[in-house]
Amino acid sequence: MNLIIPFTKDIKFTSNISEITSISLEHEFTVNNDEILGNFIVSGDYKTHELSVNKEHFEHVLPFRVDISSRIDRETVDLAIQDFTYEIKDNDTLKIDIEYTINALELKEEEPKEELFERVEDTESLEDILDEISDENIDTQETRNVSEEDKKTILESINEQDESFVTYHIHIMQENDTIDTICTKYNTTSNVLNEYNDLSTVAIGDKLIIPDLNE
Numbered sequence: 001m002n003l004i005i006p007f008t009k010d011i012k013f014t015s016n017i018s019e020i021t022s023i024s025l026e027h028e029f030t031v032n033n034d035e036i037l038g039n040f041i042v043s044g045d046y047k048t049h050e051l052s053v054n055k056e057h058f059e060h061v062l063p064f065r066v067d068i069s070s071r072i073d074r075e076t077v078d079l080a081i082q083d084f085t086y087e088i089k090d091n092d093t094l095k096i097d098i099e100y101t102i103n104a105l106e107l108k109e110e111e112p113k114e115e116l117f118e119r120v121e122d123t124e125s126l127e128d129i130l131d132e133i134s135d136e137n138i139d140t141q142e143t144r145n146v147s148e149e150d151k152k153t154i155l156e157s158i159n160e161q162d163e164s165f166v167t168y169h170i171h172i173m174q175e176n177d178t179i180d181t182i183c184t185k186y187n188t189t190s191n192v193l194n195e196y197n198d199l200s201t202v203a204i205g206d207k208l209i210i211p212d213l214n215e
Contacts, residue, residue, distance in 0.1 A: 007098040167212040
């Protein structure tokens with residue numbers, strides 16, 4: 001954001017202004033949720049009569065307000081004075097003209113994080129996945145198909161856990177298998193296995209459901 005903003009104000013004095021002998025401009029501001037609030041502070045000295053040697057001091061606070069977008073990064077807002085002029089009007093009024101800029105960066109929109117796993121939304125899609133399980137995903141000495149009863153067991157287990165894994169291995173327990181060797185083979189843990197299987201009664205020939213956490 002880069003705004004150039006003009007500001008004009010007439011300051012009425014209670015006495016005659018013959019000459020402005022010195023003048024300065026300062027500013028202060030705060031940034032809120034949807035606006036910038038601040039003050040211009042004009043101060044200096046002036047003569048009430050042309051031949052007078054005495055000087056009178058003046059100081060005036062001139063408030064200002066600027067609306068800003070919610071997309072602006074509040075921490076980066078900066079205000080700078082670009083131009084400042086003045087003139088005496090009607091011998092008792094000081095007209096102030098200020099041009100200032102407000103600069104700020106826009107907030108970056110967060111890019112959506114890529115999902116690590118595709119979430120399975122319904123039972124129908126799970127059945128399709130089970131139908132496509134290939135022989136190479138089943139560790140057994142002979143080629144075996146997943147029966148309807150096996151698929152029902154898998155679906156019930158997955159739905160109960162409400163997980164978002166896409167691929168599931170079906171391991172058939174062999175004579176030399178242990179929970180540790182299975183965890184090592186599939187790069188998983190006994191806690192994960194226990195979520196999908198009853199490990200207290202595992203025997204040779206039993207099928208273990210193993211989610212693939214490493215896709």
